Amino acid sequence: MLRQAQHERILLGGLIIALVAACSPSKLAYGQVKSAMMDAGLSEANSACMAERMTDRLTLSQLNKLKQLKGEKRGLMDYVAAVRRVGDTEAIEVTATSAALCASGLAREKRY
Secondary structure, rough: HHHHHHHHHHHHHHHHHHHHOOHHHHOOHHHHHHHHHHHHHHHHHHHHHHHHHHHHHHHHHHHHHHHHOOOOOOOOOHHHHHOOOOOOHHHHHHHHHHHHHHOOOOOHHHOE
């Protein structure tokens, strides 16, 4: 009985590790990134689309910098301008392309 319980715990531990490995840390941040973008004034649709793209392409550190962009309600171009002030070239590129693709409806993430 004790061996079976130990075996089950080992299997459960392995399953948890596999599930955590399957979910990238940045994907776990999706909800927070989407909320932060909505707080920054973006629409829910654009926030969802952009958060999907950005969490696939940026590190947690980069995403945390962008989550700090709160303030007056702003549109997409104002948001991109605010990201430029962060000074992270990759974050700027990903944000700008995500904004353009999501706003135009060309992002595959927008089609879901």
